[in-house]
Amino acid sequence: MPSGAERAPDRQQADPPSDAKLVWDLPVRVCHWALLAAVLGAYVTHRLGLAWYAVHVWCGYVVLVLVAARIVWGVVGTRHARFASFVRSPASTWRYLWTWRDGATARYAGHNPLGAYMVVVLLLLLLGIALSGLFANDQIANTGPLYGYVSAALSDQLSGWHQRLFLVLEIAVGLHVVAVLAHRWLRHEELIGPMISGKKPAQWLRPGDAIRGSRTWLALLIVLLLALGLARLVATAPPASLSIF
Amino acid sequence: MIKRSLRALGGHCPPLAAALALVTALPAAAGNMAPSAPPPATSPAAPPAQDNGPSAARQMVEYRQAVMIIMRSNFAPLAGMATGKTAFDPATAQLRADRVAMLAAMVPDGFVEITKDEKSRARSQIWTHRADFDGHAKDLVTRAEALAKLLNADATKPDNFLHAVQAVGGTCDDCHDDFRSR
Numbered sequence: 001m002p003s004g005a006e007r008a009p010d011r012q013q014a015d016p017p018s019d020a021k022l023v024w025d026l027p028v029r030v031c032h033w034a035l036l037a038a039v040l041g042a043y044v045t046h047r048l049g050l051a052w053y054a055v056h057v058w059c060g061y062v063v064l065v066l067v068a069a070r071i072v073w074g075v076v077g078t079r080h081a082r083f084a085s086f087v088r089s090p091a092s093t094w095r096y097l098w099t100w101r102d103g104a105t106a107r108y109a110g111h112n113p114l115g116a117y118m119v120v121v122l123l124l125l126l127l128g129i130a131l132s133g134l135f136a137n138d139q140i141a142n143t144g145p146l147y148g149y150v151s152a153a154l155s156d157q158l159s160g161w162h163q164r165l166f167l168v169l170e171i172a173v174g175l176h177v178v179a180v181l182a183h184r185w186l187r188h189e190e191l192i193g194p195m196i197s198g199k200k201p202a203q204w205l206r207p208g209d210a211i212r213g214s215r216t217w218l219a220l221l222i223v224l225l226l227a228l229g230l231a232r233l234v235a236t237a238p239p240a241s242l243s244i245f
Numbered sequence: 246m247i248k249r250s251l252r253a254l255g256g257h258c259p260p261l262a263a264a265l266a267l268v269t270a271l272p273a274a275a276g277n278m279a280p281s282a283p284p285p286a287t288s289p290a291a292p293p294a295q296d297n298g299p300s301a302a303r304q305m306v307e308y309r310q311a312v313m314i315i316m317r318s319n320f321a322p323l324a325g326m327a328t329g330k331t332a333f334d335p336a337t338a339q340l341r342a343d344r345v346a347m348l349a350a351m352v353p354d355g356f357v358e359i360t361k362d363e364k365s366r367a368r369s370q371i372w373t374h375r376a377d378f379d380g381h382a383k384d385l386v387t388r389a390e391a392l393a394k395l396l397n398a399d400a401t402k403p404d405n406f407l408h409a410v411q412a413v414g415g416t417c418d419d420c421h422d423d424f425r426s427r
Contacts, residue, residue: 049411049414049415050324050327050328050410050411050414050415051327051328051407051411053328054328138418139313139317139417139421139425140317140320140321140324140414140417140418141317141320141321141324141325141414142324159427160426160427161427163427164427241321241325242317242318242321243318243321243322243324243325244318244321245318245319245321245322245337245341
């Protein structure tokens with residue numbers, strides 16, 4: 001048996017054992033699944049056609065507010081939500097990658113080093129897509145809510161970024177899903193359950209890794225302020241459209 | 246403002262200051278040179294020596310871009326009416342739909358081989374997958390005509406007005422996805 005009890009027993013695959021401890025606060029978990037829903041919604045409404053454009057924009061607003069809130073939360077949130085706690089140097093991430101298949105490497109209370117970079121990449125991609133979408137246009141009828149602030153040429157360029165970054169996002173999300181499944185099947189490390197319940201088995205954690213509470217009220221305040229800011233930004237944008245008649 | 250910034254920069258280093266002084270004095274010196282000398286070849290007002298106007302290929306590109314702009318200018322109000330952003334007006338809707346149908350037929354005009362090397366958002370796939378491109382163009386005409394016919398038949402807002410508008414818009418998007426660069 002490797003030291004530190006890192007190779008966890010198979011009973012982990014069932015409900016988390018009673019000695020599971022909270023590591024993911026509620027805001028992080030809600031953010032994860034709400035972002036998934038918003039991104040799916042944005043994609044589906046894009047495919048459905050121009051009748052669904054208003055919903056597409058709302059999905060974009062949700063993405064924008066959640067991503068911005070998550071970035072702020074990464075500074076003021078609970079321990080494992082903070083970027084400082086899980087983003088590690090490229091060197092140690094490289095070492096982690098090489099010993100990954102060997103289950104004897106540590107399980108992490110929060111994000112593992114590779115997952116950390118995926119979090120950063122996903123957040124940046126989503127931010128880029130949502131921000132560029134604010135100014136984008138679809139050439140035929142629809143314009144983003146802040147279209148009035150930019151020239152037609154700049155809007156065209158940003159629209160190009162909006163589409164290209166989405167293609168990169170698809171690849172990143174694909175890798176993310178494969179990685180999570182690989183953790184489950186190759187390292188016997190279930191990660192989806194913890195991202196729903198917030199709890200990981202105590203034997204994966206060091207003393208003091210567990211968090212006491214979620215500080216949800218602070219997260220709600222952050223989301224509210226950001227949402228109000230975005231609402232104001234959108235409401236005060238100069239009216240503009242592709243329709244000249 | 247530029248001169249002030251340059252002077253501030255040069256204030257920290259005398260050789261740099263001298264070089265900057267020389268550079269900023271050059272335009273003035275040039276202006277003082279023999280006023281009866283012929284105007285410089287790169288005067289912004291004079292057109293380039295060789296060109297007699299845009300080439301035929303360039304004109305074709307500008308023609309088809311104009312067709313697109315006029316078509317979308319007529320389509321956008323229809324989308325607004327279909328999605329309820331603006332009030333439906335039968336006469337306006339009919340006028341716009343007729344124009345879109347007419348312009349849809351004009352789309353292939355400007356996509357000719359001589360424009361292959363012209364700078365535009367038309368992707369090279371148009372020339373290598375011409376059949377697909379022509380298919381999209383044909384779909385556009387079919388759906389635009391269907392929309393116009395739908396409106397001509399009914400003085401009130403037709404039941405499948407949104408569906409017909411969305412069909413036209415979807416054809417625009419489909420063709421752009423394949424043949425217009427991002």
